[in-house]
Amino acid sequence: MKVAIIGFGSVGKGIASIIRDKGLGITVTAIADSKSAAIDNSGLDIQSVFIAKENSGLCGKIGLTPDDVISEADFDVLIEVTPTDAETGEPALGYIRKALSSGKHVITSNKGPVALKYPELKELADENGVELKFEATVCGAIPIILSLQNGLAGNDIKRIYGVFNGTCNYILTRMADEKLTYSQALLEARELGYAEADPTYDVMGIDAAIKLVILANTVLGYKKSLEDVEIAGINMITSESLQLAGEDDLTIRLIGEIDCEKELLRVMPRVLPKNHTLVVHGTLNAVTAETDLAGEVTLIGRGAGSVETASAIIADLLFIRKLNGRCA
Missing domain, CATH: 3.30.360.10 (Dihydrodipicolinate Reductase; domain 2)
Incomplete structure (x- = not known):
């Protein structure tokens, strides 16, 4: 299964480190932060991304955006973990809509889009035969x-x-x-x-x-x-x-x-x-x-907490993989 991660703060880093350390058979092909992105459709070297982020504050190339990731990267699941805007849901709402419309599964910890537009997003996911998962939006690691x-x-x-x-x-x-x-x-x-x-x-x-x-x-x-x-x-x-x-x-x-x-x-x-x-x-x-x-x-x-929230994201990810054997 190939994933792209949008948002490389504490939660995004937690997800990437779990994927790196646990040997889950998941390949990260793209990571984007607020100012840059790294894309490698054969699979990113996650440790190298961590080092780049620590040294420069950027996870990848300046000029590449989350929209570029969704358009250009090869992935099955978009993991969207950018900060919440409870009033508009943006920019996360746009990322989620674009990924679902492109036939990609989406997992998010972002409360704004789910609270504001869940019926629309669920309909969009159903129309495109993909999953929208959001366990991490409520109570962190608790599978409520x-x-x-x-x-x-x-x-x-x-x-x-x-x-x-x-x-x-x-x-x-x-x-x-x-x-x-x-x-x-x-x-x-x-x-x-x-x-x-x-x-x-x-x-x-x-x-x-x-x-x-x-x-x-x-x-x-x-x-x-x-x-x-x-x-x-x-x-x-x-x-x-x-x-x-x-x-x-x-x-x-x-x-x-x-x-x-x-x-x-x-x-x-x-x-x-x-x-x-x-x-x-x-x-x-x-x-x-x-x-x-x-x-x-x-x-x-x-x-709450980066690892706790990442736990819920990973659980949703493995659920999608089990449900959709077509994801390599």
Whole structure:
């Protein structure tokens, strides 16, 4: 199987290193970053690309673009891992459309295109007989989409709720455990790389809301947008409120919820018992699906990180290879 990778930040590098180190029988024929691209249809020397990126900041030749990769490279699957734009989905949306229209499978970790245009992209994939996979868009390494679509097939899902954002969970954990202020915990999260320089999407609940939209539209068949989600973040939570909750053996977590009976989506801080299943610590995510047959099923794991996100991408890649024996 031949793949092309668009996006060579931490996630793209993680994917390339896994392919290089694990001997998966996958050939990388193209890699593109924001300023350059490398193409070799017989297979790139991944280590050489890493060295070039480290030395020059470029993965390949200046002037070659992701569009050139899609048009010129020989590949079966496009792995699209560029930064998310939740308002337009671009430029990733254009890359995904072009690849699907060219009869290429697509795997993405990019929440924007899936949240904004999933019905269109799914139709485009179906028309061209290819797969569109996006497990990495929700909860990192946790196979939440696969579990809901396949593992719980035949169940009526009544509710999906949980901790969808590791940055917020880390901040709340540190505020409760160490009595840090919100500002102190946020600064610590930034220094450790858990929070972006601009953490707005995370702390205001927008990131969790986008993930709810993706689950609602792809798993439940809704037609929701970010505007349909009731959102409140954690920026107004104080260490004092967490300490008061703790005196009653309670704590606070940012919980995203889909109420399937009412088709309601909301993200907001909730007071939970400390021994509640969803009270996970650090950057962990935890999601519970409430079903008619299986009861409550909870998945817990790492929701972010380059290797964790790459894990979900690789799982989708191997799924496509198994499903499509025609990919050499």
